Amino acid sequence: DAGVTQSPTHLIKTRGQHVTLRCSPISGHKSVSWYQQVLGQGPQFIFQYYEKEERGRGNFPDRFSARQFPNYSSELNVNALLLGDSALYLCASSLSSGNEQFFGPGTRLTVL
Amino acid sequence: AQRVTQPEKLLSVFKGAPVELKCNYSYSGSPELFWYVQYSRQRLQLLLRHISRESIKGFTADLNKGETSFHLKKPFAQEEDSAMYYCALEAHDYKLSFGAGTTVTVRA
Numbered sequence: 001d002a003g004v005t006q007s008p009t010h011l012i013k014t015r016g017q018h019v020t021l022r023c024s025p026i027s028g029h030k031s032v033s034w035y036q037q038v039l040g041q042g043p044q045f046i047f048q049y050y051e052k053e054e055r056g057r058g059n060f061p062d063r064f065s066a067r068q069f070p071n072y073s074s075e076l077n078v079n080a081l082l083l084g085d086s087a088l089y090l091c092a093s094s095l096s097s098g099n100e101q102f103f104g105p106g107t108r109l110t111v112l
Numbered sequence: 113a114q115r116v117t118q119p120e121k122l123l124s125v126f127k128g129a130p131v132e133l134k135c136n137y138s139y140s141g142s143p144e145l146f147w148y149v150q151y152s153r154q155r156l157q158l159l160l161r162h163i164s165r166e167s168i169k170g171f172t173a174d175l176n177k178g179e180t181s182f183h184l185k186k187p188f189a190q191e192e193d194s195a196m197y198y199c200a201l202e203a204h205d206y207k208l209s210f211g212a213g214t215t216v217t218v219r220a
Binding site for chain 1: 116118155156157158161198200202205206207208209210211212213
């Protein structure tokens, strides 16, 4: 198993655009969480999904949304991009909520 | 709301010296606390969690509820311990809150 995979590795967008980031969990893991990591800070919780339902949401505006598919993969969508959305976006999977989270390599988003 | 504070951004120690990374938290409930580590060019990974009471790679961490602290310690630092370390707290709603991280450099 390759572990948690994320795509794309990095991308560049301009202000106002939208972006979709993808995450494939470890086989057998049913929970996926998303984090935003701005340079010099620790990861900040955005969403957690378990069995395709939202389990938790962090303090992020409604421009951020996510979903989980029947195969437990997940997408994070960000609309109306701002310069401040530039960050590393991390995905983590776990067997279920409360279990050890395994992190992916992240997607580096740059907003110009 | 929960909060995790790591007061040291950078920590430099000599090989063989003890190392202690400080972590303080605020949370109204009973917390679950973790230390995550990120080695150069690797993914963020779990180092240890307080409920397991294990020693991983020589590191230990004790939860002190009175001082609301969860400091990470190792008696003899090794060069391979050079990495970024994050303290994290999991609240009852499974939200994981991270501190800002401490970069540890172990010098030969």
